[in-house]
Amino acid sequence: MDRTDQSLIALRRILRSTELYTRDLASAAGLTPAQLRVLQIVSGKGGTATPKELSKQMGVSQATVTALVDKLVARGHVARERSDVDRRQTNVNITARGRAAVAEAPDALQQRYVKAFEALEGWEQMMLVAALERVAGMLDARDLDAAPVLAIGDIGSSSVPH
Amino acid sequence: MDRTDQSLIALRRILRSTELYTRDLASAAGLTPAQLRVLQIVSGKGGTATPKELSKQMGVSQATVTALVDKLVARGHVARERSDVDRRQTNVNITARGRAAVAEAPDALQQRYVKAFEALEGWEQMMLVAALERVAGMLDARDLDAAPVLAIGDIGSSSVPH
């Protein structure tokens, strides 16, 4: 087996672990994975976001975002509010309850990862960061012209410094 | 920002790129992501697998596998066959058409990644493989049966402590 295959297998293991884990995580928090993602994004943007932003960030249609926000509103995790600056826009604001749900999400996978990561030597941490960023850059759709789906959203412009 | 955050951000970028891409890939192949995954697994196991194996490998219930296989059967990508050794079991066999679908899946992300990876110097490839496997190991506490891999080696530099 060559190194390319090895790297692909390792990537698939990473993907699989996180995918399986996301389901556990969300269900433990009483939310579905997609709903949790919405909450996390809203929370990460300082507690408010528009459906448009969510749609872009998540790579799904606005119709889907509407449905997800409906559910979160029904459960009291977020509240809708008409924007004053542009009344076509709706602000999706996280509630105290929503914040609590995000905070209390028993993020065992991430905790395990963080713990393992922080147990490493400094030079190993740097090596891993460099490698992960390298791989992320290799996968990033930024330069692809012919992939409309991937062109959705400003990948990284909000959260990934370069 | 500390190195832990940097590594988490890079990981999320990797996850996001692949997740968005999977949808594009599957739709171009005329399949849904879940259906394509079934086909890929069956194909990877030599052309036949049981629902139980698929369920385990994919991390979904058997009921879900049944539904997915139903769809693939309807489209002629796989065929069911009763096992002779244990007649409770059903073998899901890939058809020529199924193989073609897997082979023709325009796996642009992977191709793009492979191309970038293979353009790297040998030592860089080794570094990335070591790093990815390291991360996979940190995330992947349970099932090791998913991939035919392998204890993480050190990368040739003699002093990787653990």
Add this chain to the structure above:
DNA sequence: GCTGTTTCGTTCGTCTATCAAAGTAAGTGG
């Protein structure tokens, strides 16, 4: 042999995620 238990797969009912298309409401530029 029998009888109870486990395993494998399926069926059924239900919920969520998702989209495309059509609709509504609000801003923008003649």
Add this chain to the structure above:
DNA sequence: CCACTTACTTTGATAGACGAACGAAACAGC
């Protein structure tokens, strides 16, 4: 004020996912 665009929602459809209940086959233990 009219046409156009933008932001969001509604509607109707399909797919994915689960748990519960089920039949069939294998496997116990006598």
